[in-house]
Amino acid sequence: MTAIDDIALKLDPEEARRARQERLERIGKWVLPLAIMVLAIWLWDRICVWNDIPQYILPRPGVVLQTLHSDAGLLFSSLLVTLRITFLSLLLAVIGGVGLAVLFAQSKWVEMSFFPFAIVLQVTPIVAIFPLINIYVNNQTVKLLLCAWIVAFFPILSNTTLGLNSVDRNLRDLFKLNGATRWQQLRYLRLPAAMPYFLGGLKIAGGLSLIGAVVAEFVAGAQGQSSGL
Template identity: 40%
Template sequence: MRPTPLQAVAPPLAALVILLVLWEALARALSVPAYLLPPPSDVARAGAVNAATLLAGAVTTAKAALAGFFLSAAAGVLAAIALASSRPLERALYPYTVFLQTVPIVAIAPLLVLWCGPGLRAVAVSAFIVSVFPVIANTLAGLRSVEPALRDLFRLYGAGRFATLRKLELPSALPHLVTGLRIAAGLAVIGAIVGEFVAGFSEDAAGLGILVLSAYRQLRTDLLFAAVLLASGLGLALFGAVDLAGRRLLRRWHPSEINR
């Protein structure tokens, strides 16, 4: 039996309320300096006072994260299809896709500024680099996991390479692809924030990463927490949108989603 929406959200909401109450009580009781750990009430107050700035920053970061995410989805699927088409090609190029996952984005972010210029393009490329590998790896695993008997059946009936890809391999890989996109959704926001630390924006279009740095330099820990929480909410929203789309796409035929 599927839980109702209220039953689904009640446990995490209850845990959040308990955490906030404990945080507030301990911060007050122990007299923790506000610049070290502000109580939730101070964070909420800073968020309300700076709501317009935070909202503008969230919109700026969301644009870069979405651009990087959609670019990683498209490029990741195409790369996985190319790698799955040839074992020698996979052995030659797959290690370089792993490089995208292991490269320290903070170290190469200055290069992105030199190549793309400061602003949206550099930050979007940063989000792309961070989020593309899960799409490639999961899609490739899905394409490789097709049952050999089904491949033989398609070959027996004379199906061409494109027909096999469209009617057998891609549908079989779809659950893996959705998993990769779910992971990439959160990573895209992380990549955008890290990219903003270096690439930055003009002051009238500062993203959440710039707001975090600005609040840190001013010892505005309450505002820093508010910006970080908003960035986390942005990542959760993107993940939730991808998860919802994936569930709607798979729930009628794939076992992993039928009973959710």
């Protein structure tokens, strides 16, 4: 038996152990969350039974499933309203955030002048802004859309602005040395460099737009059975 054969025999058990470990990790990635969910539902049901909690305070899982089945049409139509507000606000946040970020990248003076107002808008609670929106905007859908947009707008603006300004100075000088215009620098250098930052902001804004839509619906109050969540 050669030295190569000895090495192969030593590597085979190690490779087999590593393969088993990877297989267990793949299975555990699905099984463990499902097991935790089942355990949580069981505890939820047992807590309701053991403490004799009234259904109007904390319904049992079976009651929740029964209600979901019996009121499926109403809940689905309300869900569509909320999702429509969510996706429209996210789309407007992408358009407005990327557009302003490009404008900020073209002029440092514009960024220094307007970016602080975006920060103030972000840190102000939406429940404090909504009364003003409620006074000046008559359309209910526009009210909800505006509230959800305010919540989702800033992550895209800030991340895209950071990405556009994070371009390597040497690459920027190389483009200038080759006579690239500001539009060419933006299109071929700064926008591709900002894409990872934009996607990170989009990931955050996607969740915030849904939260903003739901919070806006609660603050605005329901008007009809299909006005949303």
